[in-house]
Amino acid sequence: MNATTDSIRILLCDDHRIVREGLKQILADTPDIEVAAECASGPEVMHKARVEAIDLVLLDIAIPQQDGLDVLRQIKQEMPRLPVLMLSTYPEKQYAARCYKLGAAGYLNKSADTEQLVAAIRKAAGGGVYVSPQMAETLASELSARSSSHERSPHESLSHREYQVFQLIAAGRSVKEIADQLELSPNTVSTYRGRILEKTGASNDVGIAMYAVRHQLMPV
Template identity: 70%
Template sequence: MIRVLLCDDHRVVREGLKQILADAGDIEVAGECADGPEALRQAGIQAIDMVLLDIALPVQDGLEVLRLLKQRTPRLPVLMLSTYPEKQYAMRCYRLGASAYLNKSADADLLLLAIRKVAAGGMYVSPGMAEAMAADVGRHAGKLAHETLSQREYQVFEAIAAGRSVGEIARDLAISPNTVSTYRARILEKTGAHNDVGIALYAVQHQLIQL
């Protein structure tokens, strides 16, 4: 049996996934949780073969949880689930160590295929993302500016693009306003923007946010 830890903050989603996995016959949910800290705790004590992890989580977002999981248990496979399109987050997930990225609208058969492949030590990458990853190989000098941002820089970048103030960002990310300003300065330098409006325009131009 493939033992899975399921982390999603929506109970309805968890129940639906549990039913799909139960019907498979060779997969069981060994644990479930609704936030990042609990996922990290359970991953450290549960006998599991992989983690199904949502990106949009309370307390700690799924990308941060993924980063910490790979630090603590680098050989534990993680399959990321999201409502976001691949072009927005998949590449970041793979770079952080994810073994698969699936949209929650994916067919059940595709989910099961990805789980089995990941549990066997492989990776699941969609054809479209495989092309994008292939094009990215050896293209470091030609990366888009937002692709060079660190995880925390990208969080601040998204918040600025969404119109959040330094104080709001500091509160939401539990960091100091000075730290936010430091990240903002790095973002301005990397994107070539001159101010917060420029950051927002960059995000819109690259379809990273929607107006």
């Protein structure tokens, strides 16, 4: 690692070892960026963020044991000055706005090129917020639409957990499968499902899936 004394020290979290190794290899040729620590699950992120001397967290959304957005929320509560750059396979349209609202310093799709990744890390570590050109255009369009209509889409009123359940229902998962994946009780999932039906105006799970398709919110 060609790290310098002024390098940006990163905590890298992704549950796929091959992804972590790939990112480390990409960043190894960038003198001012150093992968100082790595982990593969939500609880590990919190532990290492507390004990390691790091300048930024590079965090995947889909990590085991604790959802990446929950980890983001917890980091911003405990360490509000620590920048968190989200990295995901999910399209920006699905999750980026939620990440920014929770305090993320940026959102990158894993298909981003090396220059974009390095630029995002430097921007976030410097105290700024990285927004890709594509996301900037999307956010501008949404703000323009809201200012003219003064209304939000129904799914924007879903809480983070409701949105998770919404996505899994749209993907065809059963209440039990959702409960197992999110480590919730089936009754709790059913409660969230009821709120989703009420907020989106859907009458059943098929209606939820159709709503997701119509608004381009289908999980990938």
